[in-house]
Amino acid sequence: MWTLVGRGWSHGRALAVWAAGTAQRGRLEPLPTPTRGAPAEFRAWDRLYTSAERKEKIDMSRFSVENIRNFSIIAHVDHGKSTLADRLLELTGTIDKTKNNKQVLDKLQVERERGITVKAQTASLFYNWEGKQYLLNLIDTPGHVDFSYEVSRSLSACQGVLLVVDANEGIQAQTVANFFLAFEAQLSVIPVINKIDLKNADPESVEKQIEKVFDIPGDECIKISAKLGTNVERVLQAVIERIPPPKVHRINPLRALVFDSTFDQYRGVIANVALFDGVVSKGDKIVSAHTKKIHEVNEVGVLNPNEQPAHKLYAGQVGYLIAGMKDVTEAQIGDTLYLHKQPVEPLPGFKSAKPMVFAGMYPIDQSEYNNLKSAIEKLTINDSSVTVHRDSSLALGAGWRLGFLGLLHMEVFNQRLEQEYNASVILTTPTVPYKAVLSSAKLIKDYREKEITIINPAQFPEKSKVTEYLEPVVLGTIITPDEYTGKVMMLCQARRAVQKNMIFIDQNRVMLKYIFPLNEIVVDFYDSLKSLSSGYARDKAHSVGKAICERLKDSLPRQLFEIAIQAAIGSKIIARETVKAYRKNVLAKCYGGDITRKMKLLKRQAEGKKKLRKVGNIEVPRDAFIKVLKTQSDK
Numbered sequence: 001m002w003t004l005v006g007r008g009w010s011h012g013r014a015l016a017v018w019a020a021g022t023a024q025r026g027r028l029e030p031l032p033t034p035t036r037g038a039p040a041e042f043r044a045w046d047r048l049y050t051s052a053e054r055k056e057k058i059d060m061s062r063f064s065v066e067n068i069r070n071f072s073i074i075a076h077v078d079h080g081k082s083t084l085a086d087r088l089l090e091l092t093g094t095i096d097k098t099k100n101n102k103q104v105l106d107k108l109q110v111e112r113e114r115g116i117t118v119k120a121q122t123a124s125l126f127y128n129w130e131g132k133q134y135l136l137n138l139i140d141t142p143g144h145v146d147f148s149y150e151v152s153r154s155l156s157a158c159q160g161v162l163l164v165v166d167a168n169e170g171i172q173a174q175t176v177a178n179f180f181l182a183f184e185a186q187l188s189v190i191p192v193i194n195k196i197d198l199k200n201a202d203p204e205s206v207e208k209q210i211e212k213v214f215d216i217p218g219d220e221c222i223k224i225s226a227k228l229g230t231n232v233e234r235v236l237q238a239v240i241e242r243i244p245p246p247k248v249h250r251i252n253p254l255r256a257l258v259f260d261s262t263f264d265q266y267r268g269v270i271a272n273v274a275l276f277d278g279v280v281s282k283g284d285k286i287v288s289a290h291t292k293k294i295h296e297v298n299e300v301g302v303l304n305p306n307e308q309p310a311h312k313l314y315a316g317q318v319g320y321l322i323a324g325m326k327d328v329t330e331a332q333i334g335d336t337l338y339l340h341k342q343p344v345e346p347l348p349g350f351k352s353a354k355p356m357v358f359a360g361m362y363p364i365d366q367s368e369y370n371n372l373k374s375a376i377e378k379l380t381i382n383d384s385s386v387t388v389h390r391d392s393s394l395a396l397g398a399g400w401r402l403g404f405l406g407l408l409h410m411e412v413f414n415q416r417l418e419q420e421y422n423a424s425v426i427l428t429t430p431t432v433p434y435k436a437v438l439s440s441a442k443l444i445k446d447y448r449e450k451e452i453t454i455i456n457p458a459q460f461p462e463k464s465k466v467t468e469y470l471e472p473v474v475l476g477t478i479i480t481p482d483e484y485t486g487k488v489m490m491l492c493q494a495r496r497a498v499q500k501n502m503i504f505i506d507q508n509r510v511m512l513k514y515i516f517p518l519n520e521i522v523v524d525f526y527d528s529l530k531s532l533s534s535g536y537a538r539d540k541a542h543s544v545g546k547a548i549c550e551r552l553k554d555s556l557p558r559q560l561f562e563i564a565i566q567a568a569i570g571s572k573i574i575a576r577e578t579v580k581a582y583r584k585n586v587l588a589k590c591y592g593g594d595i596t597r598k599m600k601l602l603k604r605q606a607e608g609k610k611k612l613r614k615v616g617n618i619e620v621p622r623d624a625f626i627k628v629l630k631t632q633s634d635k
């Protein structure tokens with residue numbers, strides 16, 4: 001969704017959400033300095049189990065379609081999805097019951113350190129109930145808004161969801177956003193009120209909120225404590241009773257949806273697939289509908305939650321498939337796989353994730369360029385929502401401009417680079433993309449289009465050659481205790497937001513919807529929302545410009561002449577600082593003597609400095625740039 005800068009016109013639709021007031025965490029607390037190199041137990045999870053350690057091949061034919069349920073757990077951040085997943089894994093005997101089972105599906109080091117889910121994971125659970133054996137495929141999803149893309153992808157492989165809501169915090173903004181993702185995908189929704197063991201838990205009022213906001217009868221809510229295991233068995237039974245089996249046909253030719261993929265340097269691409277039709281097994285020749293390339297299947301299996309090879313995978317089942325694909329472009333997420341010579345209508349793919357936050361990434365030392373390049377390439381194979389363009393800067397050398405789904409996504413990517421690939425990088429201040437409608441015929445010819453997208457501030461076309469600029473805007477949902485409503489509204493106004501809606505979701509909580517310019521919220525909005533400091537100036541350009549000039553002033557070495565540091569918007573100077581000149585004492589050798597000689601020396605010095613100022617080039621040390629950029633991104 002884009003709008004004219006400074007005016008209220010927009011088109012398209014996007015969703016972003018935050019919670020205020022009772023939310024415990026949104027942006028993350030600073031982490032301790034990460035240790036170099038991941039400890040063994042945190043290394044890429046798929047390397048933890050060698051094929052020799054994996055069990056015998058499993059026969060999946062025993063699960064008929066009627067006995068399969070594919071479901072996902074969705075919730076606001078920290079409401080307990082991963083803890084509930086742990087209990088479900090224990091109850092079904094998928095993992096042993098030990099005290100150490102904490103967020104078993106969060107396998108990345110970054111997930112464990114930050115206590116958040118970043119990458120959706122799948123686990124096949126085998127569960128006996130009323131004399132039948134069921135196959136329950138659980139797909140754990142991330143809760144933070146930056147990873148909504150992972151959520152919607154996971155939902156495409158499901159028929160139902162468990163919507164987990166914290167009994168103390170109640171419905172939060174991300175609960176609403178995730179509910180609508182499931183609702184639009186026409187999935188069965190089972191509301192689960194979690195943390196009923198907490199002292200301040202109020203499951204009855206959360207039940208009423210669920211009735212009011214989602215129009216789901218309160219008696220459908222299951223009240224549990226995922227931590228203590230209370231009522232968790234009822235959740236499993238509801239999955240079987242309330243979620244329909246997938247609508248698929250095993251006698252039809254193979255039609256498999258790639259809903260996720262990871263890269264293993266020894267075995268190539270491991271594609272997570274949901275089979276909509278047919279059967280697939282080792283030795284089958286399969287074709288990617290996207291690339292039309294033919295591959296031979298080396299291994300199929302289920303995630304239990306680690307890889308468990310199977311003889312075959314059948315329609316209705318979710319599992320993994322390895323077929324010698326060398327990089328993820330050969331098994332793109334949303335791709336359909338079918339058997340060679342048995343083409344099928346491809347399944348509807350996914351909308352590709354659109355990066356909305358861009359930042360420059362450079363090696364700390366240019367000699368590290370190739371290592372960093374290879375690390376970025378490997379990581380983007382595992383996280384295809386990151387875009388990479390080559391870039392260079394006079395000060396920082398050769399590097400890249402990377403696009404992320406949000407700020408947390410950027411932080412996580414950076415942290416994974418450090419932890420999993422031992423790479424140290426300089427990351428520049430994040431910016432959002434802008435569009436410019438060109439008026440200059442020459443520029444239109446150069447760009448071969450009238451409307452261009454600018455992801456790098458250095459490439460902004462001149463104002464005189466542009467009819468209008470457009471900026472991205474998002475629809476944001478804020479849930480706040482009533483007493484903060486006034487302050488929250490003032491903050492939103494200060495961020496140029498346009499109010500769309502306001503409803504009371506219970507006696508003392510209000511849900512507000514606003515259209516925000518993305519640039520106004522991308523970096524520090526959540527922090528401001530939490531502190532509710534409404535004294536922000538409307539026009540921040542001056543203060544930002546001033547802050548950068550001040551930092552440069554402190555970092556630049558002094559010269560023989562005065563250096564003016566200016567921040568400008570186009571030709572208008574908005575902030576200025578001066579680095580004072582070194583003063584050589586030209587009078588040092590004049591002991592006493594003639595005042596006119598002293599005046600002459602000083603005049604000559606002043607003239608010399610004037611001349612130097614005109615012709616003098618100063619070299620900005622790399623360190624100064626790094627310092628300025630680092631302080632900015634640390635903000």
Ligand SMILES: Nc1nc2c(ncn2[C@@H]2O[C@H](COP(=O)(O)OP(=O)(O)OP(=O)(O)O)[C@@H](O)[C@H]2O)c(=O)[nH]1
Pocket residue numbers: 075076077078079080081082083084103115116117118141142143144194195196197198224225226227228
């Ligand atoms: N008291 C209590 N605490 C719980 C319960 N369930 C989860 N928690 C705690 O709540 C915190 C968040 O739980 P997680 O399972 O990581 O939450 P999540 O929804 O998976 O979080 P993300 O992956 O970041 O979206 C952890 O400290 C859990 O121990 C519960 O039933 N009772």
